[in-house]
Amino acid sequence: MTAGRISSAVMTHPVRRAQAEGLVARLGLGGLALDPDPDGPPSALRTALVAWAAAAPGASHHLVVQDDVSGPDDLLGLVGHAVGRFPDEALVFYTNWHARNGAASRLAALAGASWVRAVPDEFTPSLSICLRVEVAADFLEFARESTQRHDDELLTGFFRTRGRMSLLAVPNVVEHVGTSSINGHATQGIRLAVCPMDAADAEQLLRHGWVLEDVGWLPYMRYGEGYVRLVGQENDPDDGRGHHRWRDALPEIGLAEERVRQTVADRMPADLASDVARLFGARFAEELWIHCLMLGRQAAVAARRYAPDADVGPMAAAAGVRLREAAVSTIGPAGLPPERRPEAGPEQKRLMTEFAWSAIRCGELLLDR
Structure with a gap:
């Protein structure tokens, strides 16, 4: 074609x-x-x-x-x-x-x-x-x-x-x-x-x-707060397009809040969290990190369950690294409320990207062992 x-x-x-x-x-x-x-x-x-x-x-x-x-x-x-x-x-x-x-x-x-x-x-x-x-x-x-x-x-x-x-x-x-x-x-x-x-x-x-084909339950951010799209929620006649706060969704997705909170306490880098909080507020910093933690968890699940073993070649492999970097670079600015996105200049984006990666890399800690 x-x-x-x-x-x-x-x-x-x-x-x-x-x-x-x-x-x-x-x-x-x-x-x-x-x-x-x-x-x-x-x-x-x-x-x-x-x-x-x-x-x-x-x-x-x-x-x-x-x-x-x-x-x-x-x-x-x-x-x-x-x-x-x-x-x-x-x-x-x-x-x-x-x-x-x-x-x-x-x-x-x-x-x-x-x-x-x-x-x-x-x-x-x-x-x-x-x-x-x-x-x-x-x-x-x-x-x-x-x-x-x-x-x-x-x-x-x-x-x-x-x-x-x-x-x-x-x-x-x-x-x-x-x-x-x-x-x-x-x-x-x-x-x-x-x-x-x-x-x-x-x-x-x-x-x-x-x-x-199947992302499973899906963490996303909306106006500075973390949410979860539940599997099959589109079939709910009363709330098919509703927004479920991540805390409220935990029982549905099989995660304990204590486990999430303990991972935050143990692994969230205090210096980066403080810098993001200084710019955009402590609530946003925590919501962003938890969102990225859950995103990392679901990405690990998808990779284990669906990723093929075939070698895509060195050019595509290198492009895949750059794709992941591009994907994470937009998490912070996109997660901000619309009126605050213009405040995310190059340095602020770099900071939020580093902060996001620190959570994504901890995502596997939420997997069942």
Whole structure:
């Protein structure tokens, strides 16, 4: 399968037309999908329907990109290789650093995977997504009568009806640009890729890396606090998308709070904790460390249970090291409340990354012996 069978479109609004045209020219994309009612109420779905309907005759797959991203010059080539490997999957090439799917991507990176199955109880990251043209047509039929204005939410509903969520590319070569939002997401603050990578590394990983299909229970952070996504919670008719604080979730995931607290007391580095607390508060420092401790535990479980023994080669192995570093580098900034993320400059990020690693490396201490 070659990139030549992939058509593409860039979703945009007239206020961003010049930005979108620059993206089309820079990346060799197919053209613009303009909001058909730019003076109407904000609706990403309205423009997404135009974009998904723009698949070119003869194309096997269609890539839709939003206008507020950057990407490598060979984005279409990289997407083409991924489509050749997974022709029947919905492939996502950007995942938000602060979302549950972002946490799944971090867990996958730490476990050694290059792809991860999206969780079914959260929006589908839609800044850069590729579908088979037949699936795109099915989505159009599914979406046409919807009153939903968020295409990312409706994509999740669509995939759930098909019984198979999208595949997230763990290394992200597409990056979000800016903090403005036509669709009302500006309150979420700085929104960046969870595992930013250059195209050369990403290509090695996406070609040769394995797929993590099941992350198990999933630790994630939200507005400075730690949470756990429970296995199967999407099936709860009353609280399928609820947020469960990590303390409240412990009985469900089989961990004793005493064990977690003892690990914190024994292993959390006091000097780093003090530095993070001085910048962002003692509560955030503890929540971040416990979140990373639980993340390290789940990554160790996934690696033991699912990681193949096959040798991926030295180039992919080296890229995998850099992927893990990229994944951990975003934990701290993404875990902060949106209004505080701008305070995380290079030195603050370095500090939080070192602090995060100190917890991740202790994750195996929470495993049953």
